[in-house]
Amino acid sequence: MKTKLLLVVAALFIYANTQAQIADGSVAPDFTVDDIFGNTHSLQDYLDDGKTVILNISATWCGPCWNYMQGGAFKDVYLSHGSLGSGDIVILYIEGSANPNEAVDLLYGIGDNTLGNWVDGTPYPIIASQALASSYQISYFPTIYRICPDGFVFEMGQLNRQGIINNLESNCSGVSIDNVDDHVAAEVKEIKVCEDGETTEVQIEVTNYGNTITSLEVEVDVNGVIETVTEDVSVNKWGTTIVGVEITANEGDQVFAEVISVNNNSPHNPEITLSETVTEVAAPTGRDVVINVYTDNYPGEISWNILDESGNAVVSGGPYQEGNDDQWGGGGPDAQTTKTYEVNLPGGEQCFNIELLDSFGDGWSLSAANWDPGIEIFYQGESIYKEVVGNFGFEIEFDKAMKHLVTMNAEDFEFQTLNVYPNPSNGRFNVTSSDEFEVTVFNMQGKKVYQQKGLSRNATLNLNEASGIYIAEFISGTKKSTQKLIIK
Numbered sequence: 001m002k003t004k005l006l007l008v009v010a011a012l013f014i015y016a017n018t019q020a021q022i023a024d025g026s027v028a029p030d031f032t033v034d035d036i037f038g039n040t041h042s043l044q045d046y047l048d049d050g051k052t053v054i055l056n057i058s059a060t061w062c063g064p065c066w067n068y069m070q071g072g073a074f075k076d077v078y079l080s081h082g083s084l085g086s087g088d089i090v091i092l093y094i095e096g097s098a099n100p101n102e103a104v105d106l107l108y109g110i111g112d113n114t115l116g117n118w119v120d121g122t123p124y125p126i127i128a129s130q131a132l133a134s135s136y137q138i139s140y141f142p143t144i145y146r147i148c149p150d151g152f153v154f155e156m157g158q159l160n161r162q163g164i165i166n167n168l169e170s171n172c173s174g175v176s177i178d179n180v181d182d183h184v185a186a187e188v189k190e191i192k193v194c195e196d197g198e199t200t201e202v203q204i205e206v207t208n209y210g211n212t213i214t215s216l217e218v219e220v221d222v223n224g225v226i227e228t229v230t231e232d233v234s235v236n237k238w239g240t241t242i243v244g245v246e247i248t249a250n251e252g253d254q255v256f257a258e259v260i261s262v263n264n265n266s267p268h269n270p271e272i273t274l275s276e277t278v279t280e281v282a283a284p285t286g287r288d289v290v291i292n293v294y295t296d297n298y299p300g301e302i303s304w305n306i307l308d309e310s311g312n313a314v315v316s317g318g319p320y321q322e323g324n325d326d327q328w329g330g331g332g333p334d335a336q337t338t339k340t341y342e343v344n345l346p347g348g349e350q351c352f353n354i355e356l357l358d359s360f361g362d363g364w365s366l367s368a369a370n371w372d373p374g375i376e377i378f379y380q381g382e383s384i385y386k387e388v389v390g391n392f393g394f395e396i397e398f399d400k401a402m403k404h405l406v407t408m409n410a411e412d413f414e415f416q417t418l419n420v421y422p423n424p425s426n427g428r429f430n431v432t433s434s435d436e437f438e439v440t441v442f443n444m445q446g447k448k449v450y451q452q453k454g455l456s457r458n459a460t461l462n463l464n465e466a467s468g469i470y471i472a473e474f475i476s477g478t479k480k481s482t483q484k485l486i487i488k
Contacts, residue, residue: 021139021155028053028145028153029135035092035125036104043147046090052168052175053090053147054156057133059097060106060114064158065142069093069118070391073161076238078124079185080209081165084269086178089168091124096133097141103128115365116390148172161238179237183210183268186218188257188275192400194282194351196250196448204243204257204275208235210268217261220245222253228260251447253279281446282351282403283384284471286482289377289402291341293317296364296373297325299334304375307353307397308346315343319359328360336371345404354398356389365391377402380484382469384444403446405473405482418474424486429461435476441485442471463487 022029032042046053056074058065074091081089098106098113107126109117119126136145136153146156146168156167165177189203204218217230233241247255259273260266267273295302303318317339323332345352354375358364364373374388385401417434431439436457441450449470450463463470463485470485 021143022137022153024154025152028147028151031129031132031135033127033129033132035127036107036119037125039125041090041092041125041127047147047149047151050149051090052088052149052172053092054164055092055094055136055145055147056142057094057096057136057138057144058142060095060103060118061097062141063115066115066118066391068142068158069122071160073159073164075121075123076161076209077164079207079272080179080183080237081177082124084123084272085183085209086180088175088177093118093122093124093126094132095126095128096130096138098128098130100128100130112368112370146171148175180210180268182213182262182265184208184213184216184259184262185272186257186259186275188255188277190399191249191253191255191277191279192282193249193279194400194403196281198249199246200249201244201246202255202257204245204259205240206233206235206243206259207240208237210237212236213262215261215263216241216243216259218243218245219258219260220247221256221258222247222249230261249279251279251281251445255279281442281448282400283377283444283446284405284442284473284482285345285377285379285384285402287345287347287404289343289345289379289384291315291317291343292376292378293339293341294371294373294375295320295334295337295339296367296371297323297330297335298328298360298366299323299332299337300329301358301360302364302373303357303359305355305357306343306345307355309350309352311353313355314346314352315341317341318357330366336367336373347404349404351400351403354385354387354401355395356387356392356397357395358392359394361394363392363396364389380469382444405471418481418483420472420483420485423483424488427463427465427487429463429485431455431459431461431474433457433459433474433476435479437474437476439475440473442473444469444471 030043034040078091079085082091095103095107105111106114107118144156145153147153159167168175169177185207187205193200202220206216213235215232219226219228227245229245231243235241256276299320300322305313306315308314320334321332322329323335325331367373372388376386377384387398419432420429437455438453440448443449449465465487467487472483472485474481
């Protein structure tokens with residue numbers, strides 16, 4: 001991949017003048033260190049307990065290190081066989097390059113010499129220690145060691161998850177890595193709807209980290225209203241299944257999902273069977289929007305689409321002009337810049353999805369540390385939607401990013417007369433209309449903040465909301481109109 005060339009050269013350069021790497025079969029140098037959360041880890045204590053220890057010595061700027069970690073092999077092995085599972089294996093991530101005063105920021109994706117947030121989604125301990133890396137005399141990043149309970153160290157390389165298990169069982173005398181029963185983790189997926197009160201399905205992804213599971217009982221709690229679902233399944237180790245529960249969703253709903261039974265037993269580790277999310281409603285917008293696309297350093301690979309509810313692309317852009325900085329088309333005038341489009345969305349009330357594409361398969365991930373590739377949508381000068389992205393692979397789709405509230409044909413459906421004044425105001429708006437009407441007001445995040453029905457042709461709206469821009473939807477029978485309200 002193009003991410004590797006410069007980074008591997010940098011790694012070799014950094015260690016060109018160091019001593020030779022520690023020899024396989026050497027006694028592992030002992031250590032007692034704290035991780036970034038203040039927990040203490042002692043190699044000798046782990047070995048005395050019969051644990052097999054894996055050290056993944058990496059650097060935040062190292063492309064191969066990032067790619068391997070994102071592949072999830074260590075995450076899966078740790079959840080199956082680390083402290084949350086069978087307890088046979090200890091996995092420690094060692095940040096071995098960063099200066100101590102910068103290491104934590106870099107691990108969280110802050111600063112110039114980092115490829116992203118290394119902490120997010122990493123369940124095993126992370127240790128920032130140049131001294132520990134130096135004691136193992138590494139020659140390159142990443143260097144991955146196994147240390148068997150007998151205390152001898154061997155390099156094991158970047159293996160897949162089953163390869164890791166096989167390596168330990170084949171090379172560590174007397175070590176047998178056991179699976180556990182009824183061991184799953186749950187993750188409730190993002191919930192996006194077009195409008196408050198919409199019926200949708202909550203999807204809970206359940207991953208099996210132990211022996212085969214055949215039944216699940218899942219409990220979903222929406223603002224204190226609980227529903228329980230039982231399903232028969234057949235999921236082997238490291239496999240996944242989706243459990244769906246239908247709910248009525250509103251902006252800001254707190255949704256908890258928990259696996260409460262596996263194979264008619266309590267879960268092995270309840271700590272990882274509970275997940276939560278908050279319902280989001282599509283951002284309201286009119287037809288005339290401005291789209292800003294923030295390109296990465298390889299603009300010739302990226303493109304994007306705005307999709308209607310049928311999945312048809314109604315607005316598209318990219319790929320952009322390649323550069324000549326390297327053999328993959330890096331740099332050039334379209335790299336790490338803003339491409340702006342003024343577009344007119346199709347008429348009719350509907351939600352729109354946003355699709356981002358990368359032909360190389362590494363997302364929009366390569367750019368300077370102070371530049372965030374992604375996409376942003378503006379309506380009447382206000383940002384209503386923004387996504388900052390990284391390495392999403394070949395494509396990623398954001399469902400129900402925005403909802404067009406204006407009707408299809410203004411001549412047939414809009415009010416003959418509709419005046420709102422003063423606007424801006426302190427929250428008190430007078431409305432005169434040719435028809436009796438009802439009104440719903442949304443903030444720019446799509447949340448319904450005000451609703452009133454059965455209003456006369458002369459009415460007053462009192463919005464007790466913070467200063468900002470709001471979208472008001474006026475309805476009278478088949479007639480409909482939207483207006484921007486500004487609270488000073």
